[in-house]
Amino acid sequence: MQSMTDRVKGHSSADSGDARRDRWKSHRAARREEFVEAALRALATHGPDLAMEHVAAEAGVTKPVLYRHFTDKADLFLALGHRATEILFERLIPAMNREEAPMPRIRKSLDAFFSFIEEYPNLYRLLVRSTFADRKIDADIVAEDKEVIANALSSLLGDYMRAFKIDSGGAEVWGHGIVGMVQNVGEWWLERRTMGRDAVVEYLTMTIWAAIDGTLRSYGVTIDPHKPLDINKIVKLTNGDADSDTAAG
DSSP: OOOHHHHHHHHHHHHHHHHHHHHHHHHHHHHHHHHHHHHHHHHHHHGGGOOHHHHHHHHTSOHHHHHHHOSSHHHHHHHHHHHHHHHHHHHHHHHHTOOSOHHHHHHHHHHHHHHHHHHSHHHHHHHHHTEETTEEOSOOHHHHHHHHHHHHHHHHHHHHHHHTTOOOTTHHHHHHHHHHHHHHHHHHHHHHOOSOHHHHHHHHHHHHHHHHHHHHHHTTOOOOTTSOOSEEEEEEEOSSOEEEEEEEO
């Protein structure tokens, strides 16, 4: 029969092994994050045509070290995509959920997106092209994020339409139409820069509000775009799904 001492020793040994594994996993996760940040810096310098050696040089390691943490180019591309999603959603979620009047809320949501692509233009170009280090990647991060945001916006619009006793059947058309328009304008603006960020955001804000206002008026509903609504709809924006809650305004 195993003695109490042996059982304690065995248990301690297992615990130590688990602790070492946890530390190693944490270390690897931290190193991957460091390399992703190095890839972002390399993108700023070399543009979307950067190669793995550019990332390795920026991180101060050799390519073999880089490949210990990423199985291939696609793995690093996906890690960059996930980081881009984090950055975008960190800005977009608070903007979409501000308890403000409709027009300022639209404006700040748009500015959150345009501030992201202005600050990380090469990251956005890389993800749109789905090509990394001359290899076409079988992943479309931008399309995935677009779908999440469009679904969240559709849910948000649908909730407001029902609150105003309006047929919400067009909410998905609106949600996907608005997101598609914003993305197309964003890509045009990123390449042309014929006007400043504030100007393009203002034009889009007016266009989107005009569509919303026109639809509301066709149902006999008029609201002040500069006055907070009595009901505030909160959207939860995640990679899994998008839900909408109601909060008293």
